Amino acid sequence: MKKRTIYAWGVAILSFVILMIVTPAIPQSQEYHDFADQREFLGIPNMLNVVSNFPFLVIGLIGLVLCYHGNYFRLSLQGELWGWTCFFIGVAAVAFGSSYYHLKPNDSRLVWDRLPMTIAFTSIVAIFIIERIDEQKGTVSIIPLLLAGIVSILYWRFFDDLRPYALVQFVPCIAIPIMAILLPPMYTHSTYWLWAAGFYILAKVEEAADKPIYKWTYHVVSGHTLKHLCAAMVPVFLTLMLAKRSVEMERRSLLHTWRISWTKVKENGTKVEESYTCTYANVPVEESA
Numbered sequence: 001m002k003k004r005t006i007y008a009w010g011v012a013i014l015s016f017v018i019l020m021i022v023t024p025a026i027p028q029s030q031e032y033h034d035f036a037d038q039r040e041f042l043g044i045p046n047m048l049n050v051v052s053n054f055p056f057l058v059i060g061l062i063g064l065v066l067c068y069h070g071n072y073f074r075l076s077l078q079g080e081l082w083g084w085t086c087f088f089i090g091v092a093a094v095a096f097g098s099s100y101y102h103l104k105p106n107d108s109r110l111v112w113d114r115l116p117m118t119i120a121f122t123s124i125v126a127i128f129i130i131e132r133i134d135e136q137k138g139t140v141s142i143i144p145l146l147l148a149g150i151v152s153i154l155y156w157r158f159f160d161d162l163r164p165y166a167l168v169q170f171v172p173c174i175a176i177p178i179m180a181i182l183l184p185p186m187y188t189h190s191t192y193w194l195w196a197a198g199f200y201i202l203a204k205v206e207e208a209a210d211k212p213i214y215k216w217t218y219h220v221v222s223g224h225t226l227k228h229l230c231a232a233m234v235p236v237f238l239t240l241m242l243a244k245r246s247v248e249m250e251r252r253s254l255l256h257t258w259r260i261s262w263t264k265v266k267e268n269g270t271k272v273e274e275s276y277t278c279t280y281a282n283v284p285v286e287e288s289a
């Protein structure tokens with residue numbers, strides 16, 4: 001391992017230890033299980049929160065089939081195929097885990113709601129590292145990232161402390177959009193990542209507004225049901241991206257593309273593009289030490 005990598009890991013581990021020492025434990029609130037819409041239809045308790053997980057199964061299976069059927073997504077790297085396979089398995093498994101939880105919401109069932117979601121989430125981080133930083137590093141990171149997610153859930157269950165789980169959720173939420181904007185992509189259609197992130201944020205807002213939304217819609221639909229539907233749009237957008245994208249010939253970060261468009265607007269369409277071409281030919285992660 002290079003010196004800089006060891007240094008970065010040292011800083012990360014030290015920050016984590018300090019964070020765990022200085023912050024108080026976050027226990028799982030039991031109010032979390034008290035959802036706005038608890039109506040039973042056709043003998044199914046919490047029916048809408050249960051059945052709104054069905055889209056995850058559909059999109060997860062479609063993604064898996066397209067990953068392996070005639071290489072529809074044109075995935076050239078082995079690590080990418082593994083990463084996306086884990087992602088779509090996680091997405092399909094959300095349908096089972098989340099339905100199981102919502103049939104009878106409690107802590108022990110919540111594990112099965114969070115586990116597949118975390119698998120999908122951590123796979124995305126590995127895919128991002130493969131696409132934007134380094135193929136080998138990303139591929140090697142798949143298993144440790146999945147393990148980090150699983151361990152954070154086990155830690156919560158054994159010690160009733162959500163801090164590591166919150167960290168596993170929070171760090172990618174910051175890191176992925178930053179990487180999506182700053183680092184040049186391997187492929188076209190990068191803006192789909194931002195659409196997916198947008199739906200994810202919307203899902204989080206709906207989750208937080210479970211009861212108000214249920215009230216505003218005159219008890220038609222609750223925030224949590226809408227959260228499931230919006231969160232399912234994340235894999236939908238990523239599947240569309242996989243289907244549409246091709247290898248990016250001229251690797252430019254989104255930020256760079258925006259700057260060019262902005263300059264064009266300012267210069268009122270005059271020729272300014274030449275001065276910007278081929279600046280980002282390589283991903284800037286070469287380690288010098």
Ligand SMILES: [Zn+2]
Nearest residue numbers: 098102224228
């Ligand atoms: Zn749910």
